[in-house]
Amino acid sequence: MNDLIKQLQELDQRIGYLIHIKDSDKWGNLVEFRSKAEQLLNSVFDISRDEFASRLGKLEDSVRFLEERCEEGLTSMERVRIVRSPLRFTLKDILENVYEEHKELGGAGEANIDPAMVVAKANIVRRIKRKPYTSPVMVIGQEVGRGEEFRNGGSCKPWGNEKAMRYMKVAETEGIPIHFYVFTPGSYPVEDYPGAAQQIARNLYTMTKLRVPMISVISEGGSGGAEAIGLSDLRLMFSHGYYSVISPEGAAAIEGRVKEGRKASPELIEKCARQLNITAADNLRLGTIDRIIQEPPLGAKSDDFAFFGRIRSDIIRATDEVVLRTKSMRSFRSYEVKRKKAESPDEAPQIDIPWDLDEGETDKLLDLRSKKYREMSLHSFGGITMPAENLVKFFCSATEKFWYTVRYDVLKTQQKQVQKTIKELSGEGTALVNRLTAPFTKIFNREESNESRPVPRSLVTADPQSAGDYCLIQDPLELTDTYTSPLANEDRTITCPNAEKYGCKDLWIPDLYGEFCGVCENCGHHFPLEYQWYLKNVFDPGSIKIFNNDIFSKNPLNYEGFDERLQAARAKTGMGCANLTFHARVKDIELVVTMLFSDFRNGTVGSAEGEKFVRACDIARRKKRPLLAYVHTTGGIRIQEGTLGVAQMPKCTMAVREYIDAGGLYIVVYDNNSYAGPVASFLGCSPYQFAIRSSRIGFAGPRVIRETTGIDIPPDYHDARNALKRGHIQGITDRRDFRRHLYQVMQTMGSPGLYYR
Structure with a gap:
């Protein structure tokens, strides 16, 4: 009877699992089935074993039928609930069942640098010619845990991502593959050093050129948190997982303009989950992943041991494929790997494919990785x-x-x-002549010192006419003053936000936005100015030449209502997307500029913006010019493009890394508000990041931080001054000195490979 009771308890768990997936017990008579299961358990001593088994069998048939129906019609949001189920497998289950042995690095359990990020040196056994061979790998991934609060639900803090980056470099030193497992709803949004956004950017920058094979497997991929360990040579995804730019609840809060403290309706959440295209099938179709690992019906659980065998075979096969692509002799082995996958998907190929790469193979690995991300999301913007x-x-x-x-x-x-050789010879010759003439020079100087010398005329006297002409010469690094903001047309006064603190007087708008360049003359507070002000005042007149203006944003996911919003943004700005790329000149230095501006969808980044950024990097690299990313405003990754928008994070970071490695000078300047994905990738990885005074920089806004962490942050939490204190940026500049500061940066920073050096 004990075996039947255990079977009944497992059945009750399955009913509870269905209720969790459907988020209701009213679907398919689940409430009635749960009641029957409870009644059967209570009558265990009142009925015979045969009758108990008969009633249990009928109930199990009914539940099995509902499970099949549920699997056939799984919605996007139901897959999200499957991933969030406490019954689902975790990274610890994978370490224990896929790898032969492992050793956690950076601490284990609660005594860890960040328990949400697990790093382990592991061994995996491959069978080659029927003989077992042990191969070391580095396993890095988020651990959701089973209710342990210290795991933080797999939401990593900045120092957890830093730990991951540190051991990526260890794997590179040891020349072993890296297996990433993504189990995160998103990164923990705090700005404490090393900073949520800045550390994700460093991780991406590092991963672009790691000289070892990298495989990533996604179960729950939440935006930037997923990208922190998501860039790889081959990206796999579990069939019942999800990978998204934002959680469905977060998207619903934005779309429904839900006030803080309230929740969006379940119908709106379901709709957003569907429109975001977050499932494995969606991401495979969009090209943001390479392959799907099939799970059992309704998703794999921690006790699905056969499934762990499939993970083992798929992760070995994926590593083999990545390594084989770098080999010059690979045709027969590649064919065998594909054939084995088709015939026995749960069995790893038994072929001799050494996972260690020589220098030439490593170079090819990096070239293939660059090409992979360069070609990502090319179909999702207009202007091809x-x-x-x-x-x-x-x-x-x-x-x-x-x-x-x-x-x-x-x-x-x-x-x-030649110049260096001439200088060397000149220096040697000068030293030789000085040595030969030293005795005579000493005698001559002694005699000359005894003679009286006439007092020279004062050097400060000058021709008044010449002095007058000199005073008329304008400093070429002053603002060009060829444009006045239309904000200066209002005939009224405005109060400075710091008036109470610093006693600032009310400012007359024509003066504030005209002569004062939008800066309070008392406290230095910077009022926002339109991006056109920078175009006209910072760069030399007539030097701006826009390129790639034919590229425009589209609606690749057919997101409801987004076509109309894009049309409104185009009509408002006359631009096709939120990124303006152009050639410009500051005094005598030519540079390439990519500008995210607020007028078009709040400066959010999608496929078109990412493509224009990558092309700007290519042009700056080709012409050996400095690259300036001026961020007038960015609200992050555009949620209406889903993971096609998220893909711009690794794609643009790859372009930046290749530009910097080629000797380029990459300068980032933040203005107004700069948040989320761009700061956590291709902006935050710059070694030279500056901010205009009064700008705000961060990973997530105050509301998201409060709802995620429960922390009520101070009003100045994202101020540029605090970003400087935390080491996220390298300096703060006054808007009125921006042109001069930019010129000084270009003169003093960067490699000798720049054209003007």
Whole structure:
């Protein structure tokens, strides 16, 4: 009888699991089935074993039928609930059942740098020619835990992501593959050093060029938290997992304009989950993942041991594939790996594929990784040119690359070498002449010192006419003053936000937005100005030449109502997306600028913005010019593009890394409000980040922080001054000195490979 009671208890758990998935006990008579299960358990001593088994069998058949119906019609939000179930497997289950042995690094359990991030050195056994071979790997992933508060539900703090980055570099040093497992609803939004956004950016920057094979597997992928360990050579996803730019509840709160403290309706949450395209099938179709690992019906649980065997075979096969792509001789082995996958998906290939790479293979690995992310989401924006036009553009860019390489890498290098040799010879010759003439010079100087010398005329006297002419010369680094903000047209006064604290007087708007450049003359508070002010005042007049303006944002997910919003943004700005890219000049230095501006969808980043940024990096790299990312405003990744928007984080970071590695000078300047994904990737990875005074920089807004952490942050939490104290930026500049500051940065920072050095 004990076995039947245990079977009944498992059945009751399955009924509870269905109630959890459906978020209701009214679907499919679940409430009645749970009541029957309870009655049967209470009558265990009142009926015979045969009758108990008969009633249990009928109840089990009914529940099995409901499970099949549920699996067939799973919605996006129901998959989210499957992932969030306490019965689901975790990273610890994978470590114990997929790998032969493992050792946690950075502490174990609660005594850990950040228990939400687990790093382990593990061994995995591969069978090659029927013989077992043990291969070491580095396993890095979030641990949700089973109700332990210290795990924080897999939401990593900045120092947890820093720990992951540290051991990525250890794996690179040891030359072993890295297996990433993503189990996170998102990163923990705190700005304490090393900073939520800035650390994710550092992780991405590091992963772009790690010289070892990397495989990532996604169960729950929440935006930036997932990207912190998500960039890899092959991205797998569990069939019942989800990968999203934002949680469905978060999207519903934004779409429904839900006030703080209230919840969106279940119908709106379901709708947003569907529109975000968060399932494994959706992401495979969009190209943001490479393959799906099939789970049992209604998702795998911690006791599905056969499923762990499938994970083992898939992770071995994925590592083999990544390594094989780097080999010059691989045709037969590649065919065998594919054949084995088709015939026996749960069995790993038994082929000799060494996972250690030589230098040439590593270079190819990095090239393939770069190409993978460069080609991601190319179908999700407008302005794609015809093949003939692409051919012309390719020819022009190739010609440009050849010309600038010859001009600056070859001729300029030779010229520098000749100049260096001449300086060396001159220095040696001067030292030799000084040594030979030293006795005579000493005698001459002694005699000269005894003679009286006439007092020279004062150097401060000058021709008044010349002095007058000199005074008329304008400082070339002053603001060009060729544009006045339309905000100056109002004839009224405005009160400075710091009036109570610093006693600032009311400001007359024509003066504030005209002569004062939007800056309070008493306390220095910076009022927001439109992006056109910077275009007209910072850069040399007539030097701005816009490029790639034909690229425009689309609605790749067919998100309801988003076409109309895009149309309104185009009509308002005359632009196709929120990123304006152009050539410009500051005094005598030419540079490439990419500008995220607030007028178009609050400066959010989608596929079009990411593509324009990558192309700006390519042009700056080719022409050996500085690259300025001026962030007028960015609200983060555009949620209406789902993971196609999230993909811009690794894609743009890859472009930045390649530009910097080529000797480029990448400067980021934040203004107004700069938050979320862009700061946590291609902006936050710059070694030279500055902010305009009174700007705000961070990972998440105050409301998100309060709802996620329960912490009520102070009003100045995201101020540029605090970002500077935390080490997230390198300096703060006054808007009136921006042109001068930018010129000084370009003169003093960057490598000798820049064209003007």
